[in-house]
């Protein structure tokens with residue numbers, strides 16, 4: 331059916347991203363194809379865990395095994411939107427959530443009045459008018475965490491030394507999308523970092539990996555000084571634009587803070603295994 | 606933008622379980638649950654707010670869990686138990702949460718109240734004695750512009766105490 335209808339159809343899981351966008355005419359399609367038939371189980375193995383794409387964010391965030399071994403992932407799922415939206419919204423839908431921009435997440439009439447932009451119906455970017463590309467923001471909470479955990483096909487794998495943390499910044503404590511976020515997964519030998527991934531949300535049009543900070547931390551003791559320097563390095567490549575909530579200057583400053591908080595959580599946390 | 610009126614509207618026959626009763630309906634396939642409850646079933650207790658998932662006033666329970674009726678399609682809900690605010694009282698007997706809200710003045714304009722009562726009911730069904738933080742978390746998808754939330758939280762605590 332999807333092949334036959336092509337771009338006239340879209341898949342829908344929880345509908346919590348797609349339906350508001352259809353109402354705002356951001357997608358104009360004839361058919362939605364429900365994904366209710368997809369499996370929605372969490373398969374817990376001894377040191378890995380597979381989350382089916384149809385699992386709701388609420389179930390992923392409450393699962394005891396995911397919480398014990400992949401704390402950052404459970405927290406990221408539990409920080410998406412609000413409780414009723416997490417009861418419907420899925421892990422698969424969260425990975426595929428559309429990029430966001432204040433000039434795009436508006437009604438058809440508003441966008442028409444402002445002048446359509448290149449994300450849909452127009453040919454310029456209203457945030458960066460001379461830019462040849464769209465800078466709408468990647469705002470998924472779980473995608474950066476999945477990348478930090480090096481997830482393949484939603485299979486989370488833990489080693490005894492692995493820890494993870496996710497810190498999200500938004501105007502209110504619920505409902506709002508992230509305006510900056512840090513997903514960190516690290517392996518520690520005692521308090522020495524043996525490997526580390528830091529991925530930022532909502533500061534680029536894709537989850538942004540802070541590779542310089544990762545390289546800096548490798549082999550270092552995870553103390554206050556190392557955390558400060560790593561956070562500074564991680565914030566450098568983040569270039570938020572004026573197309574999300576609050577000012578982009580402040581959001582840029584806060585990237586350092588969310589990374590610092592996530593690294594402190596890693597340093598305070600026990601290892602990912604509870605036994 | 607395509608002309609809405611020129612589109613063929615596909616209709617489907619659906620069986621929905623609403624407040625414990627099976628309802629047979631012939632519906633345009635694109636209608637949201639919020640529209641169907643209010644316009645086709647006259648269950649106007651479910652309120653119409655932002656329509657975009659942001660305010661929570663359209664909250665209903667699906668298999669006992671709060672979800673937003675403005676973002677649900679009835680075609681996805683066959684065989685699921687839908688509870689609206691009309692299903693909360695037993696005949697003339699109010700649910701203890703409804704009584705506590707009335708006694709403590711936890712509703713002012715009342716527009717958020719149906720959604721909040723249903724979110725609270727779902728919470729108390731899984732957690733008979735929630736802490737204040739757990740109550741706040743459970744209501745974190747339901748906005749109220751009048752009360753400042755304090756009376757709402759107190760009413761939920763009062764009802765929880767009485768329901769033990």
Ligand SMILES: Cc1cc2nc3c(=O)[nH]c(=O)nc-3n(C[C@H](O)[C@H](O)[C@H](O)COP(=O)(O)OP(=O)(O)OC[C@H]3O[C@@H](n4cnc5c(N)ncnc54)[C@H](O)[C@@H]3O)c2cc1C
Nearest residue numbers: 343344345346347348411419420422423424426471507658
């Ligand atoms: C008020 C509000 C606040 C929100 N806040 C946040 C937030 O803070 N953080 C955040 O990350 N998101 C937020 N969201 C967006 C959304 O609720 C979540 O991203 C949710 O996880 C989307 O999942 P879904 O199942 O509802 O996706 P859907 O809306 O069903 O689908 C989203 C997209 O993914 C595709 N898709 C879905 N499942 C699959 C699959 N299995 N395979 C292939 N493609 C698939 C769909 O075709 C569609 O393009 C918010 C939404 C609202 C309305």
Ligand code: SF4
Nearest residue numbers: 431447455464465466
């Ligand atoms: S970043 Fe530019 S092109 Fe992209 S959605 Fe915003 S205004 Fe449109």
Ligand code: FES
Nearest residue numbers: 654655656661675
């Ligand atoms: S009307 Fe559904 S969330 Fe506002």
Ligand code: FES
Nearest residue numbers: 713714749750751
């Ligand atoms: S009582 Fe008016 S919005 Fe809550």
